[in-house]
Amino acid sequence: MDAQKKCEIMMKSAGPIEQALLPRLVNVTEAAAIAAAHQIGRGDKNYADQVAVESMRRMLNCLDMKGTIKIGEGERDKAPMLYIGEEVGTGKGDLEVDIAVDPLEGTNLTADGVPGSISVMAMAEPGGLFHGPDVYMDKIVVGSDVVKYEKKNPDQKIDLDAPVSENLQIIAKALNRAVEELVVVILDRPRHQELIREIRGTGARVNLVSDGDLMPGVATAIRGSGVHVVMGSGGSGEAVLTAAAMKILGGKILARLVLPAVANKKSRDEIEREKKEKIPRLKKMGIMENNLDDVLDTERLVPGKDVIFAATGVTPGQLLKEANLFGEGDARVNTITMGSSGVVKFTDAIYIHDKEATPLRMK
Template sequence: MNKNYGMEIVRATEIAALTAARIQGLGNHIDILNQAREAITKTLSRLNVCGHVVNDRFATSPDIRPLPETIGVGEQVTDLMAIALEAHHSAADGKNNATAYAVIGKRGSIQTLPNLGMYKIVVGPRIGKVVDINQSPTVNIKRCARALGKYTENMTVCVLNQPRHQQLIEEIRKCGARIKLIDEGEISGCLSAITGEKSDIYIGYGYAPEGALIAAAVGCMGGYFEGKIFYENDRDRAAAECHGITDFDKIFRLEDLIRSHEIAIAATGVTDGEFLEGVRFTPNGAITSSFIARAETHTYRKLETRHFFDYKPVF
């Protein structure tokens, strides 16, 4: 791409976050997601690109507002991925880890993925490639502890608090590591592991499309990612083949999901989370916490933005 679009896509995540934060905690899971999707679409539509929307997990959901196939008013062709509100159930219930995300890259740089489950393991750049998704959680945790020069008991593992993770959680506890359980927001948990600020490693099952965004973050910020899609039947395998995936035992790494350094990612917190603070409303506006990262330079910024609605109303 001939331009750094990071500052432009972060404006879209800010508007989505402000829109969702205004109705957070009201309990309507579908409405808060739809309003965030409408807000991010409206703002991204001003980009001077022809952005092809990829990896929209809700594309076929009848109750969810669809994202357009292309977004923007320009001629430069790009890939564009938008998660207007991750953890929308948590946002609607007034809980943590709700965040808005966007990724932009040159056309063909983001691998499309089927709407299936993916087992992931994510670590920061200080740990690197010592993990192996085919090894047990215990082995990977101990390898990471050695890489960081820590005792296993001082390692913090971020895991989604879901029934499917019960065996995983029991094994982590048995090996002696600390656990940070989160109800939703696997991307936020992965970003926390990349930076090492609140956890050392993320392990667990999530969604495959989100894996592409997590890989983009690794490409921009450093670290290491492995993911493996799980197929329950022939229908799942046929869905993967529609995305050019024929090796059903494949371990996906950064280079498999993000094929270019010309990529940027942005995010804004809606509610307080593992990686970003949520929106804070003031008497005449709001304060948002965001980040922008760019793969070409590994430039990484955290932003605190003050919005004054008297001058630029959002709603």
């Protein structure tokens, strides 16, 4: 194959969702990010989330598609819009898509003006995204170098049930590093105290984040990001969105559903109360109580073949710059988009409302 033709072949291999909707996805996440950016540092996380949700929904409803929210703002009785099961889009055309959204991942980060918040979403063909319930997922996320190493060494694979030291040794070998050189991102939560102790016990370094471990998960598949693995339990929606990016980038996620009361080591009575509340909803999604221990890999979380992903920075992060606001409604935003064909784009976009009042500058 001629080297100069490889990109052409990739472009032609894009599925109908990627061809039609990936170029428009930036508008959706960027609009939500800009709306949220106006609330940076104002201390009201609920309002920051509200404006991001409203903006994202308005932009989704401009797209010619028949979309169904599979991962969203919660159940219909708890979320006024972008709830699980809501239909979005104009309804025009033949494209049907399942959608995972988080209009503002890191609401606290935005409210407090702290790095790490984003607007993010993914799409796939119907049945292409895990229909996730509003519970946690215990997970481990690694990049493509680890996947490549596992294929060459089938007896050495990361495992959710393996000791932390064993997983980190495999990752270190795959990255040609010492365990002491690994950086593990984990949410700073009391439930992770023992996991943090075990990681540090191996000599690896821990990067604690107060919120938002989705983009660090994506970063494991991007060399030079400084993130080698993400561990710990967090939202199931974030795990599915991470899986969408991992599938495109060749990385890997292993995850297991876990009730928040179980993850946070609550009392037996609290766990039973949560089971009575959550299990009926899980069953409606086809998840039985005895399936909670199933390990879900990248393919089970995102079985779709035509997958697209987009994320826009709100506050500064490892991969994305913050949204900058200037002039009268003008903004500059940084976005990453990717599709199943293998294309990954970093976009630096400037929205200028009044060209005379706000001339374009190089810096």
